[in-house]
Amino acid sequence: xxxxxxxxxxxxxxxxxxxxxxxxxxxxxxxxxxxxxxxxxxxxxxxxxxxxxxxxxxxxxxxxxxxxxxxxxxxxxxxxxxxxxxxxxxxxxxxxxxxxxxxxxxxxxxxxxxxxxxxxxxxxxxxxxxxxxxxxxxxxxxxxxxxxxxxxxxxxxxxxxxxxxxxxxxxxxxxxxxxxxxxxxxxxxxxxxxxxxxxxxxxxxxxxxxxxxxxxxxxxxxxxxxxxxxxxxxxxxxxxxxxxxxxxxxxxxxxxxxxxxxxxxxxxxxxxxxxxxxxxxxxxxxxxxxxxxxxxxxxxxxxxxxxxxxxxxxxxxxxxxxxxxxxxxxxxxxxxxxxxxxxxxxxxxxxxxxxxxxxxxxxxxxxxxxxxxxxxxxxxxxxxxxxxxxxxxxxxxxxxxxxxxxxxxxxx
Numbered sequence: 001x002x003x004x005x006x007x008x009x010x011x012x013x014x015x016x017x018x019x020x021x022x023x024x025x026x027x028x029x030x031x032x033x034x035x036x037x038x039x040x041x042x043x044x045x046x047x048x049x050x051x052x053x054x055x056x057x058x059x060x061x062x063x064x065x066x067x068x069x070x071x072x073x074x075x076x077x078x079x080x081x082x083x084x085x086x087x088x089x090x091x092x093x094x095x096x097x098x099x100x101x102x103x104x105x106x107x108x109x110x111x112x113x114x115x116x117x118x119x120x121x122x123x124x125x126x127x128x129x130x131x132x133x134x135x136x137x138x139x140x141x142x143x144x145x146x147x148x149x150x151x152x153x154x155x156x157x158x159x160x161x162x163x164x165x166x167x168x169x170x171x172x173x174x175x176x177x178x179x180x181x182x183x184x185x186x187x188x189x190x191x192x193x194x195x196x197x198x199x200x201x202x203x204x205x206x207x208x209x210x211x212x213x214x215x216x217x218x219x220x221x222x223x224x225x226x227x228x229x230x231x232x233x234x235x236x237x238x239x240x241x242x243x244x245x246x247x248x249x250x251x252x253x254x255x256x257x258x259x260x261x262x263x264x265x266x267x268x269x270x271x272x273x274x275x276x277x278x279x280x281x282x283x284x285x286x287x288x289x290x291x292x293x294x295x296x297x298x299x300x301x302x303x304x305x306x307x308x309x310x311x312x313x314x315x316x317x318x319x320x321x322x323x324x325x326x327x328x329x330x331x332x333x334x335x336x337x338x339x340x341x342x343x344x345x346x347x348x349x350x351x352x353x354x355x356x357x358x359x360x361x362x363x364x365x366x367x368x369x370x371x372x373x374x375x376x377x378x379x380x381x382x383x384x385x386x387x388x389x390x391x392x393x394x395x396x397x398x399x400x401x402x403x404x405x406x407x408x409x410x411x412x
Contacts, residue, residue: 033069040089041082049088054316056092060356067093067101074104081105083112083121090125094132097356102132119157126152127161130168137392143172167202171209175393179210197226201245208252211395217252220245243269250282255396259290277311280304281328288335298339301331324351326358334366342373353386361387361400368407377411384408 043052056063070089073080081089090105106129113121126149133142146169152158166189174182183206189199200223207216227233227241246265253262266283273279284300287293305328329352336345349367352358364387371380384404391401 030069033066034073037066037070037073037085037089038080040085041080043084043088049084052088053091053095056088057095060096063092064096064098067096067098071101071104074108079108081108083109083116083118086112087121087124090128094128094135097136099132099136099138103129106132119154122152122154123149123157123161126165130165134168134172137175139172139175143169143176146172163198167198170202171205174206174209179206182206183210195226197223197230200226204248208255209394213252213256217249220249220252239272243272247279254286259286259292262286275303275307277304277308277325277328280307281331284335285331288331288338291338294335294339297335298332301328301335304328305332323355326352326355326360326363330358330360330363330366333370337366337370337373340373342370346370346374353383359390361391361397361404363387364390365400365404368404372411381408381411 040052043049056066067089070081086105086109090102090109093099093102093105106125109128110122110125113119113125126145129145130142130149133139133145146165149158149165150162150169170182170185173185183203186199186203186206190196190203193199200219204216204219204223207213207219224242224245227238227245230238233241246269250262250265250269253259253265263283263286266279266286269279270276270283280300281304284297284304288297288301305324308325308328329348333345333347333349333352336342336348346367349363349370352363353367364383368380368383368387371377371383384407387404388401391397
């Protein structure tokens with residue numbers, strides 16, 4: 001423990017260093033970041049743009065500083081960024097969950113698209129904003145942007161996207177508790193276009209959101225039957241859609257506590273696609289979560305992680321920094337916990353919460369349980385409290401919140 005005098009000396013030294021670094025060095029840093037931001041305007045072509053976004057995402061700390069400077073630059077008159085630069089900055093900010101910066105640059109990109117008469121760019125900017133707000137649980141804002149887009153007039157790029165935006169608008173309404181209005185709107189759409197099974201898919205999602213799980217299952221079964229009978233689809237397309245909806249069914253069965261039915265759906269999917277990381281992870285996790293087939297569960301989850309790595313490396317060859325998917329790390333940590341391999345479990349769960357995607361109440365709850373099993377009560381309490389900070393609005397997350405609050409009451 002440092003003495004008070006030692007702390008004072010260290011503190012004084014720090015202030016002196018800050019003074020030496022001073023406004024001059026801060027200005028130099030800003031100037032460097034400004035030049036780096038301006039250089040984004042020179043990037044052209046879909047692949048180079050994608051590559052630049054990936055490279056920026058590999059340095060979250062440095063890129064957040066860049067976004068802060070770029071956001072200030074965007075307020076200049078005239079603002080200095082080209083059409084491609086605003087797209088890069090918007091996508092990068094979205095990837096880092098910098099909502100304010102992402103909003104700024106998606107809006108700028110939309111303005112530029114209007115000036116350039118690029119309706120494809122305009123659609124791209126609005127789609128980005130709608131998804132940004134939705135992913136960050138800002139459903140009212142997402143609904144507002146949906147309504148803005150639906151009010152636009154335009155060519156094929158705009159019109160083609162409108163049905164999807166209308167469906168997202170309805171889902172946003174449901175997420176805000178407007179279940180009755182959302183379902184009424186959907187029923188009118190279904191009546192007007194009975195062959196469009198995408199509207200039925202959305203109805204199943206809204207029913208699930210409303211907790212009407214048995215009804216949602218019946219709708220998904222109807223959707224699957226319609227897809228199989230849809231002569232407009234090729235055989236491969238039919239199978240792909242059916243697999244997606246069978247996967248959705250597995251989630252509903254889990255919500256209902258029907259583990260065997262969920263496992264049957266996932267095993268059927270794995271029989272067709274044995275290296276699919278999602279199917280491997282989900283089957284492993286639901287078994288582990290219900291204390292079933294723990295050794296086999298661990299094998300499935302490790303297979304999911306390895307398969308996921310291969311897919312990422314194939315999609316982004318030469319990526320300097322590679323991170324395992326936080327949900328899969330959580331699954332592995334959980335199955336190890338179930339096998340009483342607490343230290344190994346802790347390592348994977350700590351890695352999971354380092355990722356922005358790992359900021360989930362369920363993962364923090366698992367981490368708290370592992371800390372407690374290791375006798376680390378203070379760390380367990382801290383993990384559970386972090387979980388409460390990121391709790392979502394879903395029924396499942398709210399139930400998890402109640403469980404954590406009970407654990408905190410018992411251990412504080």
